[in-house]
Amino acid sequence: MNILEKITNELDILSKSERKVAEVILASPSTVIHSSIAALAKQANISEPTVNRFCRRLDTKGYPDFKLHLAQSLANGTPYVNRHVDENDTAEEYTSKIFESTMASLELARKSLDPSLINRSVDVLTQANKISFFGLGASAIVAHDAQNKFFRFNVPVVYFDDILMQRMSAINSRQGDVVIVISHTGRTKSLVEVASLAKENDATVIGITTNGTPLAKECSIVLSVEVAEDTDLYMPMSSRIAQLALIDVLATGFTLRRGSKFRDNLKKVKDSLRSSRFERKD
Amino acid sequence: MNILEKITNELDILSKSERKVAEVILASPSTVIHSSIAALAKQANISEPTVNRFCRRLDTKGYPDFKLHLAQSLANGTPYVNRHVDENDTAEEYTSKIFESTMASLELARKSLDPSLINRSVDVLTQANKISFFGLGASAIVAHDAQNKFFRFNVPVVYFDDILMQRMSAINSRQGDVVIVISHTGRTKSLVEVASLAKENDATVIGITTNGTPLAKECSIVLSVEVAEDTDLYMPMSSRIAQLALIDVLATGFTLRRGSKFRDNLKKVKDSLRSSRFERKD
DNA sequence: TGCAATTATGAAATAAAATTTCATTTTTCC
DNA sequence: GGAAAAATGAAATTTTATTTCATAATTGCA
Incomplete structure (x- = not known):
């Protein structure tokens, strides 16, 4: 220590x-x-x-x-820090800064996560009848990625990055369904509404967002991902990467909970891609 | 030192x-x-x-x-290492392992990147008439994210994660267009074909892939993203995160090259979202 | 090659730093 | 209020590091 x-x-x-x-x-x-x-x-x-x-x-x-x-x-002590990109940085400099800021954010995010909540989320996910991932903007790609992972598990999973589809899907949800809403700011109005709708229809709502935000208030479980201040360039950067790492964690928890037979199945999914690839000649 | x-x-x-x-x-x-x-x-x-x-x-x-x-x-010495998740890990253990592996991969990726190639890529991108991002599977979300970033720059940008659309788009490309193909393995047949088609039609093809792969051979510039061995769970993990960080780097390079007036513009794009959000009461 | 000049090395002396011992002071608890 | 326990520091001791200086090895040059 x-x-x-x-x-x-x-x-x-x-x-x-x-x-x-x-x-x-x-x-x-x-x-x-x-x-x-x-x-x-x-x-x-x-x-x-x-x-x-x-x-x-x-x-x-x-x-x-x-x-x-x-x-x-x-x-x-903090080997990686969040350094801001400067106007006159060379390619090498801004590359290093961005990678290091990303690493610093991951470090911070990991510290801010509560393992017991992850455990509960995995519990809920393994027992879900249907899993939906909703996000908008930069968080849409996180939802997209989550679908990509979870569909391999052979559970009904959908992802929407369209407000209307999200609403319709939320209204149709029922007990036993899990809805995961993703938003760094936790203040996107339409997403807060979607979370609220899903909750009213007895779905379990898991929020990947920041504690204390309007979105967090609508969730059954809040997986709070703290992230260092984003850079000055007015684009989401580290937040979505930390969210993706969290998706990896949830997916991993899911497969571990399901046991080793289940993991053999994942291998089959992966192997099914082989014919679409050029052989590797090692 | x-x-x-x-x-x-x-x-x-x-x-x-x-x-x-x-x-x-x-x-x-x-x-x-x-x-x-x-x-x-x-x-x-x-x-x-x-x-x-x-x-x-x-x-x-x-x-x-x-x-x-x-x-x-x-x-x-190597503060973060790639540790494999174990069958009996607790939530806390596998969370730490995944985050640390991700950080280790970012570290490795940063080291493997060649700043002069990043510089050239940024050159090419800032002069592009049209930018297309193509990826499949896990790399699709990277392409998706790239579109999300680059469309803010007010340049024509598209992203496709559908083989046919990618082919059609590649065939329609011409001199001055930039096509960015994303694939960790660099062995996905249809994507290699797409790269080849784009090249034949005089587009500049930038590959975000691994050096020495069939895909790399079709590219004008290869941004090689090395990544530590993926974990045993048969899912892409760190590779896509390293690719995303690289997208951040390219986007940042782009905005720096365009100068400060351009960055004011980005702020406007961000501010335009305000009305869709709940106010923050700090 | 031979020989002076330079450089490298270690034994012994010295200096510096850390630790132990032990007496004194302070605190705690009945 | 006073005995027991704990905390503290002065001085002595020990350990560790550095300097000095004599000797050995190496280098450069006629």
Whole structure:
């Protein structure tokens, strides 16, 4: 585990003097890795042995070992960050920035997901009579992709990116049906209405959206996908990728729940594509 | 820079004894960060001052500082790896694995992309009379997403995920048109034919695929997206996400090339959606 | 090739840093 | 309010790293 997080967690277990040490370290960890035990003790206004005891309490062998852990934590800390593309970036620069922002978003999204809700969603999906995916704009492609995955499972699955079709489908839904609505903002009026209609007709509504939005309020289960601020270019970017990864997670959960025989079936679906491909000569 | 790489690079600048030290370190860096200078000297069969000199030659302050750098380098190494989902994984476990595999794939994809080819592709795209995106199966959603992005730029853009429409469109293409074909395997027969038809009709064909495949051979520019081995579940996962990130890169390159006035225009497109949304009350 | 100059190396001395011991102070709990 | 426990730091000790300096190896040049 990251030692900085560990310090934060154990802050209340520490004694008064040890907490002083902790505070100095948390305030400027990168300085500390270049300080001697004496310098740090002075900084925190406590004695050297206290620093040493502090280190041991965090399960390190002593001060030098602690510094090693700290250095590693710093190296690990958010390896990918959301950097904005700049007007004068070269192709190499904006490529790196976009990929790294995407990775940072995935990292954040994973942290914000609640595994127990994923588990419940998988429960619901495996027992569904029919599954519908609805999205508009950038989220439409996520719904499209979800259909692509779930239809392999041999369950009735539809996807619509058309408002009227979504409404009609929602009105026709019934108990045992699962409706998955996808929207990053959670504020698209027509989609909120669709969710509400589906709910009124006793379908289970799962929202892939942000917590606390109007759409979230209409859902039985909210899979909240937090995403770093989108870039300045006025296009949805990372959000849909995080949503797609979530679809992968749900599909995977589904196949795991169904057991190994079911997975043999997936292989057959894949093999059925073979004749449409050029052979690979490895 | 990673200090392990640095050691490797400077191996030939080092003296005989110093090289012994380097070899011991490279052989087992993780052991070294827990060794004292005396232990390492003994291991390498040289004296302690030699170790110290070695450290300084690598621009560190001394042995402890060197160990710090080494620890950080070790911590940086491949933060995300492609771990396979296991039969008995909990929801939390498979969620983490999928997100991490996706991130690992993005990392790999970014490394495999050639910025100069991206630059050329952006050149071609900004000068296109018409842009078409073709994909099938999982790649269809990438084409779909690309259309979603590029239509905002106010250039004629189409996307087809239907073989016949793709063929017809390809046959009707002409000089100045750009056709982007998307396929991870690069072996889908009908798509290779479509690429070939477009090429015969003097369109510029950009392939988002893997180098060396039949599809790649038909393309004027190949944007090769390498991706880690897909998981065992017989579904495309990371490949389409890496492709989407690449679409983001192309779209971004496009807007940067077009200049700032053009970007104001994008804002207008985005703002036009406002009335379809519930207001945010922050 | 021979020899001075340069560079590399390690033994020993020194310096620096970390840890242990132990006495003192502070806190806790009855 | 006071004994027991816990926390703390001064000083001593130990461990670790660095410097100094003498010697050995290598290089460059006549």
